Amino acid sequence: MSDPVWGELRVRCIEAQYDEEYLAGPPRTYCKLLLLETFKWRRRQHKTACEGLQPRWNDEFLFEDVCANSKLTIDVWNAADDPEEFLGKATIPLAEVVPARGGAPKAQVAPWFELMPGRVRLELRWTPYVDTERTLLDTPVMLTADDGGAPPPSPLPTGAPAPPPKPVASPAITRVQATSAVGTAAAMGSPGSPMETRMEEPVMPVRPGTAKPTPAKAPEVAPPRKTPQKSPQKSPRTVARGQLKAQEQAYEDDDFEDDFEDDEELFIEYTDRGGSGKENQDAYFVHRFDEKNAVLGVFDGHGPDHGKVAAWAAARAVKAFLIEHFKELATDPEGTMTRCFEQAHNSVFQAISSQPGVRVHQGLLVIDVDEEDWPLGYDAADGGTTASVAALLDGRTLVYAASGDSCSVLGVPSGKGNGHAVTDLVPEHSPTNMHDWVTYLQGTGVHCVFDHEAMFDNQPHNLLPIFTPTPNGGWEIAQSTMDKTKELGVGLKTARGDLAAVIMTPESGKFSQMMLGVTRSVGDFYHQTYGVTWRPEVVVKDLYAECMANDHSDGAVLIVASDGVWDHWTFDGCMEELLLPDAGPPGQPLTTAKRARAFFEKTRDMGEEAFGEGADNLTGVVVILPRPPPPPPTAPTKAGVTRDEFGA
Known part of the structure; x- marks a missing residue:
């Protein structure tokens, strides 16, 4: 297996466009970028959030010493809500687009990425290293298809045009961030020097006639975990391998180092x-x-x-x-x-x-x-x-x-x-839920059937009902039915072995047959x-x-x-x-x-x-x-039954 390609990645977050009907109020948005590497996660993010349904950031972010086996994610957050609202994610595996040495891009990703309530436009440029001294190729390679700034394929939000974006300080960036241990020699200082940290402080407004407030004291920064220092004389590939080995030894069950995340966080969201x-x-x-x-x-x-x-x-x-x-x-x-x-x-x-x-x-x-x-x-x-x-x-x-x-x-x-x-x-x-079949569905004319390729041919003969009546008036999923699923090639729906099944409205219904899972x-x-x-x-x-x-x-x-x-x-x-x-x-x-x-x-x-x-x-x-503390003692009550479940 050939060694991975290394280089420099520049990401420009250009703009976003949101659908007004999916937002509770005027948004104020910014982006967080994560470079997910085997040995470290690195983050960049906007210093300001922009208001409006069509914000334009036009901010560029640089990642140096990047291995093409990494993955880039861009999260878009709405700072207008408290707590902030996560609007969606774009994910780009670099291995799918970064060219091999001396070659053209394997593919070009679309410049527009869909979010839950809209879309975001990005530009990616990759500049490979041509030698072990981190010498950059003269001409970067564009990884995003050039659309000439054209609008996205889907329609824009309706209504009046959004006002020009107004920069607003984002509360999410007032925190300490550690400079990447795989950064440039200038950022790291001399080998063996402490990792440099930086703090972005919010601007504190002063009302007329009042004294200037004392700036907020920056929180104490815990000393960074010890990682191998990068020497300018070593190739990035050598450094990365050394770091990976050291990380595996230092963090036994911790595949990623993540200096910026708050591990006291109790709610973790993803979409x-x-x-x-x-x-x-x-x-x-x-x-x-x-x-x-x-x-x-x-x-x-x-x-x-x-x-x-x-x-x-x-x-x-x-x-x-x-x-x-x-x-x-x-x-x-x-x-x-x-x-x-x-x-x-x-x-x-x-x-x-x-x-x-x-x-x-x-x-x-x-x-x-x-x-x-x-x-x-x-x-x-x-x-x-x-x-x-x-x-x-x-x-x-x-x-x-x-x-x-x-x-x-x-x-x-x-x-x-x-x-x-x-x-x-x-x-x-799901359609195999017998309780719901007995309680709500049976007798209505709807079909609960296993899903297979020939189910629409020669109806209803080729339909394979999930439930079979029993002699005592009940229902079961018969063994003969399960044998038939194998014969017809019914596929698995989940890793837990659930078979694909659907609820199908009858062919004789007023409207076209519709299926539901x-x-x-x-x-x-x-x-x-x-x-x-x-x-x-x-x-x-x-x-x-x-x-x-x-x-x-x-x-x-x-x-x-x-x-x-x-x-x-x-x-x-x-x-x-x-x-x-x-x-x-x-x-x-x-x-x-x-x-x-x-x-x-x-x-x-x-x-x-x-x-x-x-x-x-x-x-x-x-x-x-x-675990919560023990409940306080209560006075004796009349005998009764406490139910744990409802709505069955």
């Missing part, structure tokens, strides 16, 4: 559109009232026309409802979450009905189509979303509600180091006439009891994620990846922010390897939950 041919139809939110009370949600939209609209409408509605009714969760978790999901369902109806070409006909949402495609001249409008919503009450109680197949898992490491207790909080509401959904209004329901399943967990039940564990880790994550992991495998090996005993950290982000990046790579440009959107939130 990515997946394959380059995909629209990111995921949405999510995190709202923290204080360190012990918070709400969050992940929404996986589906439907080619209105999936994104549905996910964003549901996310906004759920967030607003839970902020207003948060206290009610303590006394009526099932009822509060049910009302919340109903509000989200109604909001999705309103959002889709306002889209071009969509109207309400006899109580259903329909969209105008060519009569050659459908004799009525209109068809059922698509659009729905899963909803996975969690609430943390006083750091002690976890309330979780879900509709759809976006799973959430609670992992509790053993307090004695004897493994992890892993709980799938709510089973997937879930038994519960917020939206999907045509399927709701056949028994699909928006109603959530709700569970309540006492976090102190969960920790004590597993050898007095020191805490738990929650992950709420879309199926773009869960398609690739077993639940146990996910927690093995997230939790630190020594997690559980008192005083041991459960996981870190960088470990959680590395998990999501690994998942993204797995999706790309398996599905290429068709890789699904993936979104997730990891929450670190320290």
Whole structure:
């Protein structure tokens, strides 16, 4: 195997364009750039955030001594919200675009990258080193296709033109950053000198007639972890190999050094559109009232026309409802979450009905189509979303509600180091969910069938129903059916062995046959006439009891994620990846922010390897939950039963 190419990477963040309907208010945005290398993560970010729906930063960032095996990510954040809102990510594996020595680029990436509520425009230039003394080639290689500054292919946000961007100080950059240990000799100083640090301080305004305030004292900087120093006489390849070896020895279970991340962070968020041919139809939110009370949600939209609209409408509605009714969760978790999901369902109806070409006909949402495609001249409008919503009450109680197949898992490491207790909080509401078939779907005329290539030929003969009636009046998934799935080549849906299955409206229905992969959904209004329901399943967990039940564990880790994550992991495998090996005993950290982000990046790579440009959107939130103190003693109460689950 040939040695990797080394060089200098310049990234120019030019501008962004946002869709106004997906933002709660005027945005103030900036970019964070991460260079993910085997031996270190390096960060750059804007010094200012720009206001408006069409901000222009035009800032250039330099990364030196870059190995072409690295990966570049660009995260866009909205500083107008508190806490700041993550708007999306662009990911560029350099190995796919950086040319071999003396060659042309392997490929050119598009200059525009899709975000959740819009798009961002980037320019990448690569200058390879031509010798071991870090001599640069005279002419850099452009890695982004030259579009001449043309607008993106999708339409711009409607409404009045955005005002010129106004630079605003970003609170996110008022923190100490360590200069990269693989930086230039000038940045490092002489070999053996301490690592240089820099602090970007906010400008402190002075009101007329008042004394000038004392500048804020910079926080103390912990001494950097010891890493091999770079000598100007050594080639970058030699230095990198030496650093990698030293890192592996110094940080046994820590593949990445990450000086800038706050490993005390308790909520770690991630979203990515997946394959380059995909629209990111995921949405999510995190709202923290204080360190012990918070709400969050992940929404996986589906439907080619209105999936994104549905996910964003549901996310906004759920967030607003839970902020207003948060206290009610303590006394009526099932009822509060049910009302919340109903509000989200109604909001999705309103959002889709306002889209071009969509109207309400006899109580259903329909969209105008060519009569050659459908004799009525209109068809059922698509659009729905899963909803996975969690609430943390006083750091002690976890309330979780879900509709759809976006799973959430609670992992509790053993307090004695004897493994992890892993709980799938709510089973997937997929077509193989027998409870939902019996309760909501059977008898409505809808088909719950395994998905295979010949299913549309010679209906209904070639349909393979999932459930078979039993002599005693019940239902089962018969062994003969499972044998038939192998014969017909029914594929696997997830790494956990789930078979591909769908809910299909009948061919005799008023509208064209529509398929859906879930038994519960917020939206999907045509399927709701056949028994699909928006109603959530709700569970309540006492976090102190969960920790004590597993050898007095020191805490738990929650992950709420879309199926773009869960398609690739077993639940146990996910927690093995997230939790630190020594997690559980008192005083041991459960996981870190960088470990959680590395998990999501690994998942993204797995999706790309398996599905290429068709890789699904993936979104997730990891929450670190320290064990709460013991509950205070209570007076004796009348005998009764405490239920842990609701909404079954």
